[in-house]
Amino acid sequence: MIKELHHFSTKLVGNTMKVLSVSLGQPKESSCWLRIKKQAELLSSIGHEVELRFYSRKTHLSFEPPFKYSIIRVSPLNVHLKHFINTPVDKYDLVFCNLAPSAFICSLSRIRGIHIVLDNHGDLISEMELYGVGLLRKIYYSIISSLTFKASSRVICVSRSMMKDLRERGVPEKKLYCVTNATDLDLFRPLNEDEANRMKKDLGLEDRLTFGYIGADDKWQGVDKLIETGEAVDYRDIFFLYVGFSENMERSNNALYIPKVPFDRVKYYYGACDVLVLPRPSHKSAEVAAPTKFAEYAAMGKPILTTDVGDAAALVRKYKCGIVIDDNSPENLLKGIKEFRSLPEDELLRMGKNARKMAEKEFSMEKMREDLRKVIESLG
Known part of the structure; x- marks a missing residue:
C-alpha cells in the first residue's frame, strides 16, 4: 500500500461496490501499471472490493500483483464472449x-446492466497516427474509440x-471526469543537500548544471529531440542525464545514459539533476496525456x-516553477537551456519550491482518491 494512504479512514463512502478492474494483456512494470495499481489501492481505501482481471494469451504473470486477481486466456475471436460469460x-x-x-471487450457487460468506467490514459487514434499505421488500422481504432x-x-x-478534446468529439459532459496522475509525496520528495551532493559526486556531475530526463523513450515523449540538442551543446558547465531507456551505461563528454533503475531508486537520479525536462512534441497524443514523470518532477x-504542450505547460506557468518553450525543436530546447543557464541559483531554488507546492496541491494521492470517489458516487 502506498505510504501516503495510511492516514486515510477506511470508512465506507456510500455503498460498497464490487469492482472488476480489467486490463488487456500482461501487466508490465510501467507508468500504465503504476496507474492501475494506484487506482486499485485508492478504490480499496474507500471501502470497495477490487479484483484485477487480465485477458491474455498467456496464463502466467511476470510478477505477482498485490491484489486478488485472475488471468483468463483469450484470443481476439473469443475475448468478448469469455468476458461476458x-x-x-x-x-x-x-x-x-x-x-x-x-x-471495447467489456462492452457486453452493459447488456447485464453493469456499469463500465473507462480510464482513458491517452488518445488511441492519435497515438496510432504518430506511429504511422495504415488506413485500415486507423479505421479500426476509430471504431473502437467511438464504441467505447x-x-x-x-x-x-x-x-x-483530454476532457476538452472529448467534449468537442461529442462525448456527453456528464460522462467526463478528470482524475490525473498522482504520485507518492512521501517517496518523491526533495533530497537533502548531503544526499544530492553524494549522488552528484557518484555520477560525476559536480559543478555541472545538469538537465535530466528519466523515463521511457516512446515517440510521444520527444526525448530524441533533447538528445539531439544535447549533442550540439558545447558549454562545459552543462550536462545531460538520461535514465530508463538505454540498454547499457554510456558516457559522452556531456551526457550520461543509465539503464532502467529500481523504482525506489528513481528519486536519487531526479535529485542529482538541477532541471528536469519534459520535451514532448506538439502532437495530440502528447497534448491530452498526463505523464507520470511530470508529477514526480514536481514532487522532487x-x-x-x-514544451508548450497540454496541462503541464499551463501548470508550469501557473505555479511559476520552470520555463515553457514553444516546441521541442533543437532551437527552442537550446533556447530554454540557455535561459536556465543564465538564472541565478536563488531563482532555481524558488522555482523548485514552487514545483513542490504544485505537487502537493495538484498531484497528491489524497486528491486522486477524492476525484475517484466522485466518479464512483456519480453512478448512483
Whole structure:
C-alpha cells in the first residue's frame, strides 16, 4: 500500500461496490501499471472490493500483483464472449476498464446492466497516427474509440486537455471526469543537500548544471529531440542525464545514459539533476496525456523545462516553477537551456519550491482518491 494512504479512514463512502478492474494483456512494470495499481489501492481505501482481471494469451504473470486477481486466456475471436460469460451481474457492480481496448471487450457487460468506467490514459487514434499505421488500422481504432465512449457510463480523463478534446468529439459532459496522475509525496520528495551532493559526486556531475530526463523513450515523449540538442551543446558547465531507456551505461563528454533503475531508486537520479525536462512534441497524443514523470518532477522540488504542450505547460506557468518553450525543436530546447543557464541559483531554488507546492496541491494521492470517489458516487 502506498505510504501516503495510511492516514486515510477506511470508512465506507456510500455503498460498497464490487469492482472488476480489467486490463488487456500482461501487466508490465510501467507508468500504465503504476496507474492501475494506484487506482486499485485508492478504490480499496474507500471501502470497495477490487479484483484485477487480465485477458491474455498467456496464463502466467511476470510478477505477482498485490491484489486478488485472475488471468483468463483469450484470443481476439473469443475475448468478448469469455468476458461476458465470466462477469455475472450478481458478482460485480462495476467494470473498471484500463484503456479503450479493455472497455471495447467489456462492452457486453452493459447488456447485464453493469456499469463500465473507462480510464482513458491517452488518445488511441492519435497515438496510432504518430506511429504511422495504415488506413485500415486507423479505421479500426476509430471504431473502437467511438464504441467505447458510447458503452462507458463514465470516462475518466487524465487531463483537462483530454476532457476538452472529448467534449468537442461529442462525448456527453456528464460522462467526463478528470482524475490525473498522482504520485507518492512521501517517496518523491526533495533530497537533502548531503544526499544530492553524494549522488552528484557518484555520477560525476559536480559543478555541472545538469538537465535530466528519466523515463521511457516512446515517440510521444520527444526525448530524441533533447538528445539531439544535447549533442550540439558545447558549454562545459552543462550536462545531460538520461535514465530508463538505454540498454547499457554510456558516457559522452556531456551526457550520461543509465539503464532502467529500481523504482525506489528513481528519486536519487531526479535529485542529482538541477532541471528536469519534459520535451514532448506538439502532437495530440502528447497534448491530452498526463505523464507520470511530470508529477514526480514536481514532487522532487525541481525546476521544469517543458514544451508548450497540454496541462503541464499551463501548470508550469501557473505555479511559476520552470520555463515553457514553444516546441521541442533543437532551437527552442537550446533556447530554454540557455535561459536556465543564465538564472541565478536563488531563482532555481524558488522555482523548485514552487514545483513542490504544485505537487502537493495538484498531484497528491489524497486528491486522486477524492476525484475517484466522485466518479464512483456519480453512478448512483
